[in-house]
Amino acid sequence: MKSTLFAALFVAAGMTGAYAQSSSASRAPARAPQACHSVTPQTCAIANALGRGINLGNMLEAPVEGQWGVKLEPAYIDIVAGAFTTVRLPVRWSNHAAPTADATLDEAFAKRVDQVVDALLAKGVYVILDMHHYSQLSGSALHWNEFPVEPAVLEPRLVNMWRQIAVRYKDRSPKLLFELLNEPTGRLDGEPWNELAPQVLAVVRASNPTRTVLIGPGEWNGIPALSKLRLPADRNLIVSIHNYDPFPFTHQGVEHLATPFPVGATCCDAAQRKALTNALDTARKWSQEKGYPLHLGEFGTHHVADMKSRETYARMVRDEAERRGIGWTYWEFASPAFGMYSPKTGTWLEPIRRALLD
Template identity: 25%
Template sequence: MTPLRRLLLLTLAATLLPLTTAAAEPTFKRGVNISHWMAQHFPGRYATPDRFDAEDAAWIAAHGYDHVRIPIDGRILISLEGNLIAELLEPLDEALTWCQDQNLGVIVDMHYLPGNEFLNDAADNALWTDPALRAAAASLWRQIATKYREHGPWLRFELLNEAVAPANEDLNILNQLLVDAIREVDADRVLYVSSNRWGQFQTVPDLRLFDDPNVHYALHTYEPFFFTHQSTPWSDLKDIPPGDVPFPGSYTVASDSPLAADVIADHGSRTMQLDLAFVQNHYAPVIAWAKEHNVNVVITEFGVYRAADRASTLNWIRANVELCEEAGFGWTVWDYMGGFAIRDAEGNPTAVHEGLFPEK
């Protein structure tokens, strides 16, 4: 081959390379929740740019995450006539562009459906008893799936966040209804269904499995709750002083505490051992279940409230990540810039982020 011909071939190869090399699809292994933006938003702050914008997507991608989970609120997305209010999804449309520009995958999470709440004292849980509400939920997902069916596999749907159904089988029935509705218009998109009672590990054995490789399973864990939610103002642990519960370590509730009876029932005494073995034992049945059934699992919520001390936060986050990685589970930490943040108000990584990515 002459030197001139060799040069021409090398030049041609260099010219064609950008046309034949595409960015790899996101693996959905390391993600973060965009909380309080399109669901659980503060009054007058629905999808405001100070909560999430293109710069945030770029920061997330630059710091090692490969996807985001964006909660949306189905209670406000559907009209009285049962139609999708498409303009309320315009912020999501923008976010999909920002994320695609950064090669970030997106899980669109239905944080609420009409007639469904996930609080212990939920005032509205008629979804589980009203056939019309279940039909409306299926119609809503069918319309959303139709709107986004041209998007590639970097977009996934989580069908209902933290269901609290009267019985585990009630959720199985709803999961089937929602999957069927989406499959009418989109045969291949990855969908996440969850177990009952906040997606917790204990109800996984009753979760009905799908004969569909693109139905995956989304679970949540904040155990031990006494550690991850210490001092949270919305919980029964609001009176625990910040940093009072260590990880690893032990914690003893006072004998006159209203929580004492539950702690004794769960732990055999008022003293809890909150250590690596506790977390490993919590994961073990789910890891075995996933292996037995050869299913894909992602932990779409786990995290530590900012009241925990730094060392304990690092320890707990790292324990969860290592267990997920050993099991082959993806994870999506809660949350981006809320009470469990990976990024603080000054824009810097928090202890939660450092626990997720100790190598950085």
């Protein structure tokens, strides 16, 4: 899920009740081709193949695995690979690396990530390996059990973590994609991220010259920030965007927001749908002008929302993204807060599964 402060960025999106009712597979919208004139044919093919995906969230990006109520169990690999084409794997590498500029990775943790990456690749899915929740880099408050580092080493640590990660996975399948940083924001918004991202990409390219890499804009990977994004000169990039509109609905009852939204908001009316379609149209227009394909890396709903509205929202975002040819990864699989699968019962939350996959 997305961090807390996404609220400042996004407001309303949605669809009519009639739209929500039409949930048959036959209604799947025709897919538009992605814009790809600035990338290689291989990267274009990957962008178009990512399709429907899921985030294995709140597991390896917790400060300590299990701290946020769920661990990445081996059985989850089979479950997600059997349902989705793509799995996004958020990892908090920064809390498992030396606090010094060299950021030497903890080998035991890195091997844990290896196991998950290799198990997913063995199932034939695309894997987006994501640098997630390096809180201090954006100037955000540290999570419990997340250690601080000296400000002078924040950016060098990001570069050197990726230097090691890239070498570690340089011989893996092209179905493994790297995402340089989840939701840059705060002190990274605008030019700071435009200047840092090429440095990180350069160390990746030293060992992975053609691997597909995802880079998103600042302001929490927000669509409005695409206009400020300056991409490095590289033909193997996909641009990651996130959208949780309508935010008062998707994040109702989330207690860690500065001003929590009240419970009871529903989705999705015509005005809400128009807000979402306008945002996705803005993203697609940017993509067509710049020639870089898009991936919707996150969208989802907090569990306190009513299930019918959660189903309606999931179907809406899925259909509107696919109508524009944009692959997606839902936030998320099995956490208590935003999950679509119950570890306690070992079953999907069927209305959400149906909305995303049927």
